[in-house]
Amino acid sequence: MGKFLKPGRLVVMLAGRYAGKKAILIKANEETTKDCKFPNGLVVGIQRYPRKVTKRMGQKQIRKRTTLKVFIKQLNLNHIMPTRYRLEESTLKEVRDRIERVKESELKNVEKRKDLRKNLRKYLAEKYRTLPAGSLADKKAQSRFLFSKLRF
Numbered sequence: 758m759g760k761f762l763k764p765g766r767l768v769v770m771l772a773g774r775y776a777g778k779k780a781i782l783i784k785a786n787e788e789t790t791k792d793c794k795f796p797n798g799l800v801v802g803i804q805r806y807p808r809k810v811t812k813r814m815g816q817k818q819i820r821k822r823t824t825l826k827v828f829i830k831q832l833n834l835n836h837i838m839p840t841r842y843r844l845e846e847s848t849l850k851e852v853r854d855r856i857e858r859v860k861e862s863e864l865k866n867v868e869k870r871k872d873l874r875k876n877l878r879k880y881l882a883e884k885y886r887t888l889p890a891g892s893l894a895d896k897k898a899q900s901r902f903l904f905s906k907l908r909f
Contacts (some may be wrong), residue, residue, distance in 0.1 A: 765849040772836040778802050779903050796834040804828045806906045827878045842902045
């Protein structure tokens with residue numbers, strides 16, 4: 758069976774604090790290592806989704822309602838469910854570059870992790886604000902799925 762958990766795949770978290778939240782798979786390690794005895798992956802997800810915006814709202818209110826909250830987590834691959842959606846290459850490359858600037862050993866540092874989350878939050882919020890209108894059938898609009906709250 759081929760690997761379908763490739764970087765850029767949009768996934769839904771199944772367990773833990775962020776269960777039901779959507780995320781982007783950044784890196785997947787199918788093999789186990791000495792320090793991690795299960796297949797794991799690094800994900801960047803949206804903890805708090807942007808809210809609805811209408812025409813009557815001013816720019817200040819729109820900016821406030823389109824902010825979001827981001828999380829970064831290393832977790833077991835059994836605790837995520839892949840979706841049919843993928844992130845476009847340019848967005849994935851940008852997110853990956855921002856994460857790779859911080860070394861894996863520094864990800865355990867609270868301050869570095871906080872700065873990285875703030876950096877990713879600004880980038881993803883700007884990406885959301887410039888999304889093209891259209892259905893999910895369009896390749897460009899598929900990232901709209903990431904920014905919509907999962908209804909269940």
